[in-house]
Amino acid sequence: MKHVKTINNANLKESAHKGGCGECQASCQSACKTSCTVANQDCEKE
Amino acid sequence: MIHAYQLNGYNIALDSNSGAVHLLDDTAYDCLALIDGDDFSPECPGHILQALAEQYAPEVIKEAYSDLFALYEAKTLFSEDTYAPFAEAMGPAPVKSMCLNVAHDCNLRCEYCFASQGDFGRGKKLMPFAVGRAAIDFMVKNSFGRRNLEVDFFGGEPLMNFGVVKRIVDYARSIEKEHKKNFRFTITTNGVLLNDAIIDYINKEMVNVVLSLDGRRDVNDNMRPSVNGKGSYDVIVPKYQSLVARRGGKQYYLRGTFTKENLDFSKDILHIYEDLGFDQVSVEPAVLAEDVPFSLRDEDFDAIAAEYERLADIVIAKKKAGEKLNFFHFQMELDGGPCAIKRLRGCSCGNEYVAVTPEGDIYPCHQFVGEDEWKMGNVLDGTLNAEMKQEFAKATVYSKQDCKNCWAKFYCSGGCNANNHQFNRSIYKPHRLSCELEKKRVECAIMIKVALL
Numbered sequence: 001m002k003h004v005k006t007i008n009n010a011n012l013k014e015s016a017h018k019g020g021c022g023e024c025q026a027s028c029q030s031a032c033k034t035s036c037t038v039a040n041q042d043c044e045k046e
Numbered sequence: 047m048i049h050a051y052q053l054n055g056y057n058i059a060l061d062s063n064s065g066a067v068h069l070l071d072d073t074a075y076d077c078l079a080l081i082d083g084d085d086f087s088p089e090c091p092g093h094i095l096q097a098l099a100e101q102y103a104p105e106v107i108k109e110a111y112s113d114l115f116a117l118y119e120a121k122t123l124f125s126e127d128t129y130a131p132f133a134e135a136m137g138p139a140p141v142k143s144m145c146l147n148v149a150h151d152c153n154l155r156c157e158y159c160f161a162s163q164g165d166f167g168r169g170k171k172l173m174p175f176a177v178g179r180a181a182i183d184f185m186v187k188n189s190f191g192r193r194n195l196e197v198d199f200f201g202g203e204p205l206m207n208f209g210v211v212k213r214i215v216d217y218a219r220s221i222e223k224e225h226k227k228n229f230r231f232t233i234t235t236n237g238v239l240l241n242d243a244i245i246d247y248i249n250k251e252m253v254n255v256v257l258s259l260d261g262r263r264d265v266n267d268n269m270r271p272s273v274n275g276k277g278s279y280d281v282i283v284p285k286y287q288s289l290v291a292r293r294g295g296k297q298y299y300l301r302g303t304f305t306k307e308n309l310d311f312s313k314d315i316l317h318i319y320e321d322l323g324f325d326q327v328s329v330e331p332a333v334l335a336e337d338v339p340f341s342l343r344d345e346d347f348d349a350i351a352a353e354y355e356r357l358a359d360i361v362i363a364k365k366k367a368g369e370k371l372n373f374f375h376f377q378m379e380l381d382g383g384p385c386a387i388k389r390l391r392g393c394s395c396g397n398e399y400v401a402v403t404p405e406g407d408i409y410p411c412h413q414f415v416g417e418d419e420w421k422m423g424n425v426l427d428g429t430l431n432a433e434m435k436q437e438f439a440k441a442t443v444y445s446k447q448d449c450k451n452c453w454a455k456f457y458c459s460g461g462c463n464a465n466n467h468q469f470n471r472s473i474y475k476p477h478r479l480s481c482e483l484e485k486k487r488v489e490c491a492i493m494i495k496v497a498l499l
Contacts, residue, residue: 007067007499008067008380010065010066012063013063016129016385022398024388025194026398026399027392027393028395029254031256031299031328032328033200037457038388038457040374043384
């Protein structure tokens with residue numbers, strides 16, 4: 001492709017089907033305690 | 047849903063539903079703005095050729111269009127939103143995460159404190175061990191099949207009741223194997239009472255430690271004075287340095303708050319990193335009622351957004367120079383990170399995550415503590431309000447109307463329910479300024495990834 005460069009391998013949809021184990025950290029426990037950023041949390045399975 | 051934006055000279059398109067990120071040249075970027083995702087035909091429509099005729103040659107437009115169409119076919123552009131059924135199916139989940147308010151008392155008098163200087167407006171109180179033990183038992187019982195259980199020692203200032211912290215840790219460790227659980231302890235402290243023995247204990251037992259510091263001495267001391275009115279900076283900084291030096295690489299965060307009085311907070315982050323030597327930093331916007339003189343308001347958005355951009359430039363420069371500066375809110379794993387299910391509901395307060403007071407009362411999270419109508423049970427008698435738990439369990443990005451069609455919903459997961467309640471009297475109605483700031487941070491975080499390719 002000349003006009004577009006894809007930066008990552010999209011995988012969010014796939015993760016919906018194999019995710020939801022509930023073992024990962026509650027996002028508010030990591031560093032913030034006041035606001036909510038979830039996308040920077042780690043997946044327990046990775 | 048597409049979010050296309052320009053930042054730092056890059057044309058970026060995020061396909062929210064797949065999580066794909068694309069870097070576009072000018073032709074593709076201009077072309078994308080004219081495409082209707084619901085009617086994406088293989089051939090470049092005449093109206094697009096016409097609209098861009100003055101800027102680009104027709105064959106170049108057709109080429110860019112065809113590149114975009116290939117992404118569409120690969121389901122990484124205008125991909126379908128298929129998550130609503132997952133959100134609808136979500137219900138109450140095991141309680142696996144707890145904020146233990148071991149001390150409703152504090153030795154600092156931070157101006158922006160949401161906990162009324164530590165006692166949540168309810169009088170000073172330390173958690174007795176019996177309550178801590180009951181909290182651990184409550185979580186073991188109510189976590190059902192979950193293995194990883196988290197306890198954050200919080201307050202007030204948790205080091206004011208450190209003897210009980212240690213007893214709670216010992217107790218949890220003594221029962222975790224028989225119940226097939228793995229306790230993960232963290233602590234959030236203002237650092238005043240740290241000493242070598244406490245530092246060694248924290249470094250051994252706590253998987254993460256959150257150390258409060260706002261940045262430059264004057265900024266910190268302005269907002270974080272001790273009881274006698276003197277600043278806390280000189281007391282805590284050497285202790286933090288000692289803790290991190292002896293931590294052996296385990297996770298920690300220097301965690302600050304910025305207000306209207308330091309909208310140049312990138313300087314505080316740089317001070318923490320360059321002058322003090324901490325490379326794990328989280329400095330966050332104060333969330334305060336608008337009548338507080340130093341609260342952040344809608345009119346401050348442009349200044350804060352510009353500051354995030356400055357910070358992004360700093361992070362890029364540092365990383366390019368091989369340095370390690372991690373700013374919590376720019377941390378993002380575009381190829382992985384949490385699964386989509388996790389992203390539907392975020393922190394899951396009031397459901398998987400709760401806060402417990404020194405009396406054993408259970409609240410949806412630490413920010414609801416002290417509001418009677420949000421008390422949802424008590425660990426001593428084992429009660430938990432199932433109806434309230436259900437209300438929180440259903441708070442997903444699809445039940446929050448403002449989130450449903452927001453491109454950033456899988457990054458913030460519906461925002462902070464406590465902030466939503468504080469400003470809009472509904473956990474389902476996001477706080478607008480927090481949303482706008484979160485979107486800006488996500489834009490910067492993605493741009494940083496692109497810049498560091």
